[in-house]
Amino acid sequence: MKGGDILIECLKAQGVQHIFGMPGTQNIQIYDSLLRRGSDTISHYLVRHENAATLMADGYARSSGEVGVALTVPGPGASNASTGLLEAFTDCVPVLLITGQSDSNLYARDPSKMFHGLDQMRFFEPITKYCAIAGTIADIPIVVENAFQAMRTGRPGPTMLEFPMDVITGEDKVTIPNRVQRHFKEPAKADDIQSVIQQVEQASRPIILAGSAVVHSCAMNELRNLAEKLNVPVAVTRCAKGALNEGHPLALQNISGFQAKQAMQMADCTLAIGCRFTSIDTRNWSFEPPRPLIQIDEDPAEIGREYQCDLGIIGDLRSSLQVLTDQIEASKDDWDHVLPSIREEFATQSRLPILPELRRVLPEDAIVAVDVHSIGYASFTEFPVAHPQTFLYPCIGVTLGYAFPAAIGAKIANPDKPVVCFTGDGGFMMGVSELATAMMYGVNVVTIVVNDGALTAIKGSQQKGCDGRTIDTDLYNPDFIQFAKSFGAYATRVNDLVNFEGILKEALASNSPAVIEVPMQDKQDNLIDIIGWLQSEPLRKAKF
Numbered sequence: 001m002k003g004g005d006i007l008i009e010c011l012k013a014q015g016v017q018h019i020f021g022m023p024g025t026q027n028i029q030i031y032d033s034l035l036r037r038g039s040d041t042i043s044h045y046l047v048r049h050e051n052a053a054t055l056m057a058d059g060y061a062r063s064s065g066e067v068g069v070a071l072t073v074p075g076p077g078a079s080n081a082s083t084g085l086l087e088a089f090t091d092c093v094p095v096l097l098i099t100g101q102s103d104s105n106l107y108a109r110d111p112s113k114m115f116h117g118l119d120q121m122r123f124f125e126p127i128t129k130y131c132a133i134a135g136t137i138a139d140i141p142i143v144v145e146n147a148f149q150a151m152r153t154g155r156p157g158p159t160m161l162e163f164p165m166d167v168i169t170g171e172d173k174v175t176i177p178n179r180v181q182r183h184f185k186e187p188a189k190a191d192d193i194q195s196v197i198q199q200v201e202q203a204s205r206p207i208i209l210a211g212s213a214v215v216h217s218c219a220m221n222e223l224r225n226l227a228e229k230l231n232v233p234v235a236v237t238r239c240a241k242g243a244l245n246e247g248h249p250l251a252l253q254n255i256s257g258f259q260a261k262q263a264m265q266m267a268d269c270t271l272a273i274g275c276r277f278t279s280i281d282t283r284n285w286s287f288e289p290p291r292p293l294i295q296i297d298e299d300p301a302e303i304g305r306e307y308q309c310d311l312g313i314i315g316d317l318r319s320s321l322q323v324l325t326d327q328i329e330a331s332k333d334d335w336d337h338v339l340p341s342i343r344e345e346f347a348t349q350s351r352l353p354i355l356p357e358l359r360r361v362l363p364e365d366a367i368v369a370v371d372v373h374s375i376g377y378a379s380f381t382e383f384p385v386a387h388p389q390t391f392l393y394p395c396i397g398v399t400l401g402y403a404f405p406a407a408i409g410a411k412i413a414n415p416d417k418p419v420v421c422f423t424g425d426g427g428f429m430m431g432v433s434e435l436a437t438a439m440m441y442g443v444n445v446v447t448i449v450v451n452d453g454a455l456t457a458i459k460g461s462q463q464k465g466c467d468g469r470t471i472d473t474d475l476y477n478p479d480f481i482q483f484a485k486s487f488g489a490y491a492t493r494v495n496d497l498v499n500f501e502g503i504l505k506e507a508l509a510s511n512s513p514a515v516i517e518v519p520m521q522d523k524q525d526n527l528i529d530i531i532g533w534l535q536s537e538p539l540r541k542a543k544f
Contacts, residue, residue: 003137004033004168009176010144012041018412020045020053021071027100029168045441048433050077052405054084057095059406062392063367064413067094067151074099075116083399088158089127090396091239092212094151095158104164120162129157137172148180154299156216185298187323188315197328199292199311203269206232212239213274213298213317215388222321230331233339235260237281238395246384255281257381258538262342264290274317277306278396296320350543355383357501366418367410371403373424374456374527401430407445408438418508421447425477426455435487438513446507446514449480453521460528484515491515
């Protein structure tokens with residue numbers, strides 16, 4: 001078999017069904033193999049910018065739990081795609097980037113003198129779990145298997161593989177590896193479980209902090225069962241939004257939100273399950289978890305890494321939480337008298353536009369990809385979800401322009417579910433060319449664009465931090481409706497927010513890629529006032 005054919009057969013064996021990318025000189029033979037050997041099982045989606053390829057793959061992976069795959073040329077194609085890998089790296093998402101390369105006999109040359117020159121191993125090694133070059137045809141199944149092993153072991157993360165042209169066009173006989181399965185570790189040791197039980201039972205008001213490893217290890221039910229038996233509230237990190245159904249009476253939503261902060265002040269023990277304690281979740285590590293701090297994780301490197309913990313145990317989260325729940329005594333903690341008052345106080349905030357209507361219209365299994373914009377920030381605490389795979393956000397890398405390509409990838413992974421992109425004008429313009437991709441393949445994503453004519457959060461930050469001075473945060477935008485219609489998309493403008501809910505229903509029923517513009521140029525000050533980190537009070541006082 002030709003090397004390119006081997007690569008495609010290896011991808012098929014790993015369950016790959018969709019690839020996002022763009023053909024170019026050094027990968028045309030990979031594409032030829034995809035056409036000849038993979039067109040029956042693998043669908044390809046042509047992007048208009050390689051950045052979108054890895055962001056679509058990210059949205060595909062987050063919403064499905066499967067590996068998202070992107071294919072580009074090396075050099076500028078790969079560096080364009082690197083932002084998506086960075087986002088996948090910081091948020092622990094299994095995305096594979098494949099690139100071609102010049103013939104291997106040119107590897108001794110200075111990369112800066114090469115066509116599409118880039119030392120990709122040095123470039124990608126810091127932002128991947130695994131990156132490799134297939135130096136021979138026999139290496140192809142090895143590096144593919146290693147990449148999927150990395151993505152399906154422990155915390156997921158991105159990988160990158162490079163294939164020289166002569167390796168792709170050469171021929172050899174190889175064995176195609178079987179699908180790599182995720183292997184779950186053993187539960188924590190019995191003595192360690194008993195130590196956790198002793199610590200928790202000594203506390204009067206323990207609280208659970210759940211991280212994204214709960215999702216990766218499919219331990220959501222076990223988390224809920226433990227919380228219910230202990231009758232303790234659950235706060236989550238950004239990447240774990242929805243790990244506990246946010247309609248549950250014990251759900252506090254985001255760790256940085258008002259409800260979680262209030263509960264933390266009253267707690268006397270933190271059970272941190274699968275948490276990475278990132279800078280955004282901990283406000284640059286100024287957050288102090290209630291002590292004692294107990295950490296449970298599958299990765300020994302995370303125990304005590306950011307915070308010195310009072311007790312740390314290692315084991316498969318799903319089985320460890322099950323054992324812990326079975327053995328711990330049901331709690332009689334008095335959170336029942338505390339949580340209602342916290343929620344009542346939180347509910348006194350003024351109502352935000354769009355988010356309540358969006359939640360009312362969409363079914364529970366609908367997927368929403370949220371970009372980095374003023375109302376989008378509030379979605380962590382004011383847009384409840386039932387499952388993490390229904391809420392997509394660039395949580396740690398915070399890539400502006402993430403939501404639209406990610407929504408396209410999510411819709412391809414979930415064709416029978418409604419998928420909505422909720423973005424601002426700045427973020428939408430960064431990936432708006434992918435309307436061509438959505439139209440070309442009939443990817444029926446509904447995009448809501450808040451058009452306030454500015455990079456509003458940064459403008460507000462400039463005003464606050466620079467004595468009212470601002471620079472280059474006002475935007476010049478196209479007519480979004482005419483722009484979208486020029487592609488053939490359904491497009492309409494919401495001139496009165498009273499009509500938003502009805503327009504959203506129409507767009508969802510249009511059976512077409514759709515763009516809904518919500519003009520808010522006259523509400524910039526209002527939008528700045530609702531941005532959490534610019535508020536002087538813990539709860540929003542300004543009315544929108």
